[in-house]
Every structure is written in C-alpha cells, then in structure tokens.
Amino acid sequence: MKEQSILEVIVHAISEKKGENILxxxxxxxxxxxxxxVIASAGNLRQVHAIAHNVVDAIKEHGFTLSHVEGDAQSRWVLVDAKDVVVHVFLDEERDVYQLEKLYCDIPMIHYDL
Incomplete structure (x- = not known):
C-alpha cells in the first residue's frame, strides 16, 4: 500500500466532511x-469545526506532526498548523472577507481530483 503524503491526508480529511472550494x-x-x-470553506460554523477536527485527527492518525490549532468553538476561521502545511478552514462569509486567494494569487497551485 502506498503511503499517503500529508497533503493527500489533509485534502481527503477536508473532503470527507464536505469542505468546499479546496485550494x-x-x-x-x-x-x-x-x-x-490549504484553504477550504464550509457553509456553517458546525461544519467548519467538524472539518478542522477531522484534519487534526487524520494528521495524528497518519503519524504526521501537528504543531498548533488556532480557533475556538465560536471561530469563523480555524487554522491548523501541521509544520510544513498550514490549513485554513473558513466559514463561507469569512473567506469572502479575508480573500486569501488574492494574497496567494501568484503562488503555484497543486490540483487534486476529489
């Protein structure tokens, strides 16, 4: 069985919880x-946290290093720091406010088929 990369683990964990617009x-x-x-979004606060928790669990389950998680139960943006990979999970409206895609517009993207 092929060992998964941390990116594959994270993208899969986000998609398992129906994360949207994963970049x-x-x-x-x-x-x-x-x-x-990695940037992803969700339609409601409960889903934002379900996605973030699933990412954290998957990172730990696959033996990757989890450095830190920013955000509490009321946060509309949760950041998961996995050392080499930073994951941003936004509530849809919050993602529209911060528009990280504009900040990262000149950075190459990696495409995954979900």
Missing amino acids: VYDMGQVSPFVSNA
Whole structure:
C-alpha cells in the first residue's frame, strides 16, 4: 500500500466532511517555513469545526506532526498548523472577507481530483 503524503491526508480529511472550494498552494518558493497552504470553506460554523477536527485527527492518525490549532468553538476561521502545511478552514462569509486567494494569487497551485 502506498503511503499517503500529508497533503493527500489533509485534502481527503477536508473532503470527507464536505469542505468546499479546496485550494492547495505550493509555498516552497516563497516561504522558508511552510511548504504548502490549504484553504477550504464550509457553509456553517458546525461544519467548519467538524472539518478542522477531522484534519487534526487524520494528521495524528497518519503519524504526521501537528504543531498548533488556532480557533475556538465560536471561530469563523480555524487554522491548523501541521509544520510544513498550514490549513485554513473558513466559514463561507469569512473567506469572502479575508480573500486569501488574492494574497496567494501568484503562488503555484497543486490540483487534486476529489
């Protein structure tokens, strides 16, 4: 059985909980600290947290390092720091406010078939 990369584990964990508009960026050329950034969104607060918890559980289950999680039960944006990969899970409206896609517009994307 092929070992999954941390990105595959994260993208799969997001899609399992019906995360929407999943974007994966290759940050390797612009950041010495992070290899990839993942952005996803959800339609309600409960789903935001379900996605984030599923990502955390999957990271731990597959033996990858989890550094930190930012966000509490009322947070509309949860950040999961897995050392080389940073995952942003937004409530739809919050994603529209911060528009990280514009910040990352010049960074190459990695495409996954879900």
